[in-house]
Amino acid sequence: xxxxxxxxxxxxxxxxxxxxxxxxxxxxxxxxxxxxxxxxxxxxxxxxxxxxxxxxxxxxxxxxxxxxxxxxxxxxxxxxxxxxxxxxxxxxxxxxxxxxxxxxxxxxxxxxxxxxxxxxxxxxxxxxxxxxxxxxxxxxxxxxxxxxxxxxxxxxxxxxxxxxxxxxxxxxxxxxxxxxxxxxxxxxxxxxxxxxxxxxxxxxxxxxxxxxxxxxxxxxxxxxxxxxxxxxxxxxxxxxxxxxxxxxxxxxxxxxxxxxxxxxxxxxxxxxxxxxxxxxxxxxxxxxxxxxxxxxxxxxxxxxxxxxxxxxxxxxxxxxxxxxxxxxxxxxxxxxxxxxxxxxxxxxxxxxxxxxxxxxxxxxxxxxxxxxxxxxxxxxxxxxxxxxxxxxxxxxxxxxxxxxxxxxxxxxxxxxxxxxxxxxxxxxxxxxxxxxxxx
Amino acid sequence: xxxxxxxxxxxxxxxxxxxxxxxxxxxxxxxxxxxxxxxxxxxxxxxxxxxxxxxxxxxxxxxxxxxxxxxxxxxxxxxxxxxxxxxxxxxxxxxxxxxxxxxxxxxxxxxxxxxxxxxxxxxxxxxxxxxxxxxxxxxxxxxxxxxxxxxxxxxxxxxxxxxxxxxxxxxxxxxxxxxxxxxxxxxxxxxxxxxxxxxxxxxxxxxxxxxxxxxxxxxxxxxxxxxxxxxxxxxxxxxxxxxxxxxxxxxxxxxxxxxxxxxxxxxxxxxxxxxxxxxxxxxxxxxxxxxxxxxxxxxxxxxxxxxxxxxxxxxxxxxxxxxxxxxxxxxxxxxxxxxxxxxxxxxxxxxxxxxxxxxxxxxxxxxxxxxxxxxxxxxxxxxxxxxxxxxxxxxxxxxxxxxxxxxxxxxxxxxxxxxxxxxxxxxxxxxxxxxxxxxxxxxxxxxxxxxxxxxxxxxxxxxxxxxxxxxxxxxxxxxxxxxxxxxxxxxxxxxxx
Numbered sequence: 001x002x003x004x005x006x007x008x009x010x011x012x013x014x015x016x017x018x019x020x021x022x023x024x025x026x027x028x029x030x031x032x033x034x035x036x037x038x039x040x041x042x043x044x045x046x047x048x049x050x051x052x053x054x055x056x057x058x059x060x061x062x063x064x065x066x067x068x069x070x071x072x073x074x075x076x077x078x079x080x081x082x083x084x085x086x087x088x089x090x091x092x093x094x095x096x097x098x099x100x101x102x103x104x105x106x107x108x109x110x111x112x113x114x115x116x117x118x119x120x121x122x123x124x125x126x127x128x129x130x131x132x133x134x135x136x137x138x139x140x141x142x143x144x145x146x147x148x149x150x151x152x153x154x155x156x157x158x159x160x161x162x163x164x165x166x167x168x169x170x171x172x173x174x175x176x177x178x179x180x181x182x183x184x185x186x187x188x189x190x191x192x193x194x195x196x197x198x199x200x201x202x203x204x205x206x207x208x209x210x211x212x213x214x215x216x217x218x219x220x221x222x223x224x225x226x227x228x229x230x231x232x233x234x235x236x237x238x239x240x241x242x243x244x245x246x247x248x249x250x251x252x253x254x255x256x257x258x259x260x261x262x263x264x265x266x267x268x269x270x271x272x273x274x275x276x277x278x279x280x281x282x283x284x285x286x287x288x289x290x291x292x293x294x295x296x297x298x299x300x301x302x303x304x305x306x307x308x309x310x311x312x313x314x315x316x317x318x319x320x321x322x323x324x325x326x327x328x329x330x331x332x333x334x335x336x337x338x339x340x341x342x343x344x345x346x347x348x349x350x351x352x353x354x355x356x357x358x359x360x361x362x363x364x365x366x367x368x369x370x371x372x373x374x375x376x377x378x379x380x381x382x383x384x385x386x387x388x389x390x391x392x393x394x395x396x397x398x399x400x401x402x403x404x405x406x407x408x409x410x411x412x413x414x415x416x417x418x419x420x421x422x423x424x425x426x427x428x429x430x431x432x433x434x435x436x437x438x439x
Numbered sequence: 440x441x442x443x444x445x446x447x448x449x450x451x452x453x454x455x456x457x458x459x460x461x462x463x464x465x466x467x468x469x470x471x472x473x474x475x476x477x478x479x480x481x482x483x484x485x486x487x488x489x490x491x492x493x494x495x496x497x498x499x500x501x502x503x504x505x506x507x508x509x510x511x512x513x514x515x516x517x518x519x520x521x522x523x524x525x526x527x528x529x530x531x532x533x534x535x536x537x538x539x540x541x542x543x544x545x546x547x548x549x550x551x552x553x554x555x556x557x558x559x560x561x562x563x564x565x566x567x568x569x570x571x572x573x574x575x576x577x578x579x580x581x582x583x584x585x586x587x588x589x590x591x592x593x594x595x596x597x598x599x600x601x602x603x604x605x606x607x608x609x610x611x612x613x614x615x616x617x618x619x620x621x622x623x624x625x626x627x628x629x630x631x632x633x634x635x636x637x638x639x640x641x642x643x644x645x646x647x648x649x650x651x652x653x654x655x656x657x658x659x660x661x662x663x664x665x666x667x668x669x670x671x672x673x674x675x676x677x678x679x680x681x682x683x684x685x686x687x688x689x690x691x692x693x694x695x696x697x698x699x700x701x702x703x704x705x706x707x708x709x710x711x712x713x714x715x716x717x718x719x720x721x722x723x724x725x726x727x728x729x730x731x732x733x734x735x736x737x738x739x740x741x742x743x744x745x746x747x748x749x750x751x752x753x754x755x756x757x758x759x760x761x762x763x764x765x766x767x768x769x770x771x772x773x774x775x776x777x778x779x780x781x782x783x784x785x786x787x788x789x790x791x792x793x794x795x796x797x798x799x800x801x802x803x804x805x806x807x808x809x810x811x812x813x814x815x816x817x818x819x820x821x822x823x824x825x826x827x828x829x830x831x832x833x834x835x836x837x838x839x840x841x842x843x844x845x846x847x848x849x850x851x852x853x854x855x856x857x858x859x860x861x862x863x864x865x866x867x868x869x870x871x872x873x874x875x876x877x878x879x880x881x882x883x884x885x886x887x888x889x890x891x892x893x894x895x896x897x898x899x900x901x902x903x904x905x906x907x908x909x910x911x912x913x914x915x916x917x918x919x920x921x922x923x924x925x926x927x928x929x930x931x932x933x934x935x936x
Contacts, residue, residue: 043703044706044707046536046537047531047534047535047536048503048504048505048531048534048536049536049537049539050502050504050537050539050769050770050790051703051769051770051790051792051907052790053496053504053505053506053527053528053531053536053790054505054506054527054528054530054531055505055506055507055508055527055790056505056506056507056508056523056524056527057507057508057509057788058508058509058510058511059509059510059511060510060511061490061510063488074485074487075484075485075486075487076486076487076488077472077486077487077488077489077490078488078489079489079490079491079510079511080510080511080512080513082440082444082491082512095487095565096487098564098565098566099473099485099486099487099565100485101475101482101485101569102481102482103481103482103483133530137530137534140534141534152706152707188707188851189707189849189850189851190849190851190852255478255483259478259479259587259589260479260587260623261587261589261623261632263630369847369848369849369854369855369856369879370845370846370847370856370857370858370877370879372845372847373844373845373846373847373856373857373858373877374844374858375631375632375844375875376632377623377630377631377632378629378630378631378669380874382858382875382876382877382932383856383877383932384854384856384877384879384932386849386852386854387852403676403877403879403930403932405673405676405876405877405932437676439879
């Protein structure tokens with residue numbers, strides 16, 4: 001019997017005819033993931049080395065949230081019992097009861113609502129899981145054949161497919177299939193690229209991503225003139241994504257705003273304080289087809305919908321889980337999946353090719369060391385970025401090492417900040433004026 | 440799952456694997472966790488959970504490998520995973536992977552480690568733990584009401600059993616517990632956060648904290664410091680004589696040095712040459728030692744490797760000279776170092792990689808430091824001690840870096856960065872405070888710049904090592920403070936100097 005079915009039986013029974021009155025539930029919800037994944041890695045130019053072998057993973061686990069009849073609640077992670085112990089779930093229920101705590105705002109379980117239609121499954125990935133895994137081995141073979149000479153390459157490719165089950169005591173019973181495909185590679189641990197969506201990468205995307213990375217790797221092979229204080233700093237899309245994850249998401253998390261632990265207060269949101277430049281908007285959009293951050297329903301049973309966190313530079317709402325929404329006095333919002341599903345948009349965005357042509361004196365920062373160590377609430381950063389690419393008169397002219405100091409919240413408020421988009425990325429290039437000096 | 444059940448599961452897979460003409464490593468793990476988080480006087484979350492699973496790593500007779508794992512421990516799971524792992528290993532051999540037969544050389548071992556916990560998991564009921572954590576949280580809020588406080592407590596018990604085709608069967612238990620206070624403080628419109636912890640093996644950390652409240656005192660001191668940092672000026676960037684606390688020293692040893700001597704990284708490490716460890720290389724001044732090895736009671740304790748070998752304590756640097764690396768069975772010989780049982784994995788789902796456990800950076804030239812109860816008293820004692828021993832560099836800033844916020848290193852280039860909570864100039868009698876700024880440079884230069892230690896050894900700086908996308912507990916430390924000379928290859932960021 002599948003885990004989700006066992007849990008449903010258990011929780012309905014405990015709601016309607018509990019073994020003991022103290023084990024009576026008034027409400028509950030269940031989230032179970034039932035998935036399989038295959039992966040293959042490259043280490044030091046060797047595919048499937050002892051550290052990166054072809055791997056198969058199977059998992060069936062999840063979490064339950066329970067509201068007892070006295071109003072207290074419990075949370076637990078769950079998996080199938082390891083053996084046929086008929087008393088297993090009864091003992092677990094007793095354990096969960098022991099772990100109950102008071103959190104009145106968390107006890108609301110939303111009633112079911114119509115779900116949107118969102119494409120989150122690529123059937124081609126299911127075939128890989130079923131054994132037709134040639135594509136993974138072929139891809140890795142191509143990487144190793146095509147890589148630049150004398151490069152030490154690392155990489156990984158993974159396909160995952162499975163079911164997501166969400167059940168609630170209010171009558172929601174959703175099961176849907178979803179897939180994931182992720183691939184990344186790097187040259188000499190200096191430069192890399194990645195792809196992560198709910199579908200396979202298209203051959204053209206793979207080719208473009210590869211060419212761009214090779215071109216930049218070649219650009220790194222010679223030293224460039226050092227940067228000056230006026231040098232324009234450009235964050236590559238992957239770095240923009242990391243900056244959003246480090247400085248923006250924590251400050252838009254509803255619980256942190258409510259508890260006073262974020263950069264903005266609840267009043268700031270209510271007054272729609274201007275925190276970004278008026279040309280910037282920030283949203284969470286789980287409705288985009290086959291994007292990694294897309295879903296049909298949250299783990300709490302809230303249907304997917306698009307949420308604007310910042311519109312025209314002004315705060316709109318933090319992202320709110322059900323409990324935070326109760327405390328905030330609003331509906332629950334869309335939720336990010338890490339940084340996936342979060343979109344930053346500037347009204348005057350141009351293509352990357354056009355933006356680069358206009359850069360007279362710039363540096364393209366592909367990655368930084370130590371971003372995770374920076375203070376999220378203040379937005380301040382002090383970072384080193386070895387192996388950045390110097391741009392002069394619209395052309396990459398070589399490699400340079402730089403140190404950056406500034407404030408990401410101030411960067412998004414500045415009128416000098418612009419963005420540029422590329423079809424290869426869901427996050428933009430960010431062109432900013434910030435503190436820069438040679439490393 | 441109980442230890443006996445885990446062992447039975449591993450044995451049954453090994454029995455089935457006997458007909459396979461290759462080699463298998465079977466890893467079974469049962470992980471139990473209780474955690475809770477309180478925010479502003481209320482429980483935000485109390486969670487319980489189990490994670491049981493099995494991983495089978497198969498090697499063809501020529502040394503190509505495949506891995507299969509599952510947390511669905513139903514009847515026949517071992518058979519299914521064994522077949523899948525063997526199939527993947529053969530598939531891998533067919534595409535010409537780099538072969539590795541080192542596992543055949545691993546020494547056979549039978550070991551059944553005892554659980555080192557003083558209070559076994561579940562001995563203190565969850566309800567009682569909740570009361571204790573709430574009591575500590577409430578007391579801190581009362582003592583420092585200007586801060587917004589979150590308190591977390593987490594206790595974990597991992598039971599492992601690792602079996603191999605040669606008859607090896609190694610079982611051990613790793614208990615861990617940590618109590619953390621995270622505070623956010625504001626001054627005018629600026630905010631800063633601070634995070635401190637007290638770690639150990641089990642609920643004893645709560646009992647100890649209820650007795651001495653040392654974490655609470657540290658939390659308050661750190662919150663005061665964070666408030667002072669909110670509107671502190673930035674330092675001009677540059678190269679300064681530095682005094683780093685033991686948390687940062689652990690970061691330096693772990694990120695900047697330990698990773699560079701792991702056997703699977705030697706090909707890409709500044710401490711490797713033509714794929715071999717540069718043994719005999721002088722990397723620091725005489726008297727500097729770097730040691731890695733498990734300590735009982737420590738956050739990162741693990742007595743055996745995830746490949747079923749005894750974990751050894753290794754002196755990586757002795758008297759300033761690179762002596763040894765952290766080698767696992769698969770790459771140690773190729774990297775020119777002995778096998779030290781360094782393979783660790785996040786769980787049964789993961790392939791073990793050579794990793795650190797508790798890494799300590801110690802120097803023979805140690806100046807005693809009288810312990811002080813509060814942070815700023817200790818800073819004053821640091822200044823007084825340095826003055827007394829003629830260790831303050833005249834006419835320039837001598838900067839004390841406090842609090843480790845994490846770091847990162849590129850082992851190939853030797854570039855590292857670390858971040859701290861804030862900086863104090865101990866050369867100035869007013870002890871002015873500055874904003875944190877990135878501490879970065881070249882790892883060999885940083886090590887070469889170490890000139891002494893201040894205070895006794897403190898090895899309880901904890902973290903999580905993210906190598907290879909896995910999350911594995913790490914820890915370490917040094918003397919309470921390390922003294923470093925100014926070096927042109929080691930700098931602090933900040934405003935353009």
